[in-house]
Amino acid sequence: MQPFSNRLANAVLAKGNPLCVGIDPRWESLPLAIRRKHDDGTLVGKARAFEEFGLRVLHLVAPFVPVVKPQSAFFEACGPEGFAAQWAILREARKLDLVSILDSKRGDIASTATAYAEASFDVWDADALTVNPYLGRDAVEPFIQSARRSQRGLFILVRTSNPGSGLFQNLVHEGQPLYQHVASAVGVWNRENLGLNGLGDVGAVVGATHPEELRLLREMLPDVWFLVPGFGAQGGSAQDVAGAFRPDGLGAIINSSRGITFPFSPDDVSWEQAIVTATREAVAALRKVTRI
């Protein structure tokens, strides 16, 4: 396999857009046909429904988008069979040449961090993993080492898109809020291993609901991949995320979850067409603000 940053850049260039589709299955939003087929009142039935829906979404969006991002929490809520579903979706993503980001926001220290990284890369076979930086240097480094051993990537939480994110992320130390200190650390880790496009393998999660901060962080971190959540249903517009890109149009992938995967009511029999239409519209909106 090529280095992560090269694969990600190639995928974005091949599809001509930076859209990442978040796979966050929710039982009450699934198409009725899928719910009825699996609704036996057990977690196993729920997991099978999530798997069928997730796989179908992959096939619908694969012709258009470079990246998918399963949200691990919803699979974990189905018990062990939920993880089997997550695994099946990540395997299918690889078959379809989609870059996969496992959004599990793991964070621990030393050999425990290594165990999480090995689970993500060696077991689930994700291309990248989201990581929480609160535990510090020796919590992030085992993830970096594991990622580099297998040509994978990380996205470290820097600035999240939730309304209450500022409680700690905005605390100012020596003139800079905490999230900028985290950004600086990401910049140092990322610079150790730059790929062909001058971008590295330690990315940053930066919410789309703070466009000014996006622009500032782009300046601070010219060689860091950004994963930008909050586009679409969470409120961010294509214009809001414009500042996330480098002048060459690379450097950021923009996630939309519900806006792409649930643009229908459960009883809508043409839900698959609705997903394709939502994907095409999001891609078109993003193409207006990027020059890939």
Place this chain on the structure above:
Amino acid sequence: MQPFSNRLANAVLAKGNPLCVGIDPRWESLPLAIRRKHDDGTLVGKARAFEEFGLRVLHLVAPFVPVVKPQSAFFEACGPEGFAAQWAILREARKLDLVSILDSKRGDIASTATAYAEASFDVWDADALTVNPYLGRDAVEPFIQSARRSQRGLFILVRTSNPGSGLFQNLVHEGQPLYQHVASAVGVWNRENLGLNGLGDVGAVVGATHPEELRLLREMLPDVWFLVPGFGAQGGSAQDVAGAFRPDGLGAIINSSRGITFPFSPDDVSWEQAIVTATREAVAALRKVTRI
């Protein structure tokens, strides 16, 4: 079920000590007999070995200790069957009247945080969960709401025991390092729901490798349960953790993982006796510094 803080206090008082046994299974440390029985080169075999070992540890330590803490990373590294093993261990802990803390350091926002909490409490049926606070207010609150709906508890990462923990946790804002700002927030959340002993359901993870900080945080947070890792194999002595307790001897549980579960070499046929001896010794050491 009684409220979490009452159950935890009752368990500590019933056993007469605050020891928490961490279940962090590692293949290379397991007794050879268990490895040989399950070693078929698959993740399923590894998961079954972890389950057999973890269940045996529970039965060995249950007569002596009030709390156990499975470390989710090592189970995740075995794939879906690893979660089945984690589940079996948490079920057995409940049968044995052990309070269980699922150490998975989850953290996300809104409905995603709720999904993690529901997985932990409704699926895995853990009594408490460790949570990472970096994402802020609306990331922690869904965990609190889920915990209170089912009389469970949380332990928020405040100050971790790893050498590199200071990278962000020590950044000073308005005269106080970040971890103390997190501690203050924990104090506010915890005070909303105090139990019979004047202790609440939103605890704090505070490493044993910083005894002075333990004392300071005890003063700041008189009604907060502390989960103190870093005792035993990680370097903290009973004297180092003495400052974690309230004058009544309650308020802290002290975790030891490897020191209790792996005090033997894999070829030692009397490994079960070694675990019992290590448990008795840790309990005796802690009894010298607490007055329960």
